[in-house]
Amino acid sequence: MRVENIRVVYATKTKHSKKIAEDISLALNVQAQNVTDNPRVEETELLFIVGGIYGGDSLPELLNFVHDLDAKKIGKAALVTSCASKKQGQTKVRKILEEKGIEIVDELLCQGSFLFFKWGRPNQADVQEAVDFARRLQEGL
Numbered sequence: 665m666r667v668e669n670i671r672v673v674y675a676t677k678t679k680h681s682k683k684i685a686e687d688i689s690l691a692l693n694v695q696a697q698n699v700t701d702n703p704r705v706e707e708t709e710l711l712f713i714v715g716g717i718y719g720g721d722s723l724p725e726l727l728n729f730v731h732d733l734d735a736k737k738i739g740k741a742a743l744v745t746s747c748a749s750k751k752q753g754q755t756k757v758r759k760i761l762e763e764k765g766i767e768i769v770d771e772l773l774c775q776g777s778f779l780f781f782k783w784g785r786p787n788q789a790d791v792q793e794a795v796d797f798a799r800r801l802q803e804g805l
């Protein structure tokens with residue numbers, strides 16, 4: 665069944681997650697919100713959390729944001745993770761959500777870059793992969 669009430673939040677250091685979150689938001693017709701703007705999270709059926717990986721971890725501001733989420737207001741969460749290795753997920757975000765009892769429906773690893781490693785990624789095709797992932801979840805597939 666199609667999910668109607670969707671929210672997209674992101675944390676970013678080098679703007680990859682911002683671009684991914686904004687393109688997802690455009691496709692889903694919602695607003696992307698930077699966690700550093702302290703968005704108020706009202707009732708949400710599906711929350712997309714978009715973030716990169718730095719030294720194996722998520723940004724502290726994203727962890728704080730997830731920590732402060734009101735579990736009663738969030739149905740489910742989906743993770744979109746941008747990293748150079750394309751192997752490391754948002755482990756700590758996942759752990760906090762699990763502790764709160766918020767179900768994680770899926771996580772997409774999106775190709776990022778670090779200095780000259782995978783330079784230019786995420787490219788448009790990488791971002792499109794994230795958009796397609798989000799659309800599938802919106803359609804409840």
Ligand SMILES: Cc1cc2nc3c(=O)[nH]c(=O)nc-3n(C[C@H](O)[C@H](O)[C@H](O)COP(=O)(O)O)c2cc1C
Nearest residue numbers: 677678679680681716717718719720747748749776
């Ligand atoms: C300081 C720094 C540390 C990073 N550490 C990792 C890492 O441990 N593993 C990894 O796969 N990618 C790592 N990366 C790559 C980023 O996760 C990748 O570029 C991601 O797209 C960044 O997202 P953002 O632009 O939204 O901040 C690192 C990047 C930076 C700048």
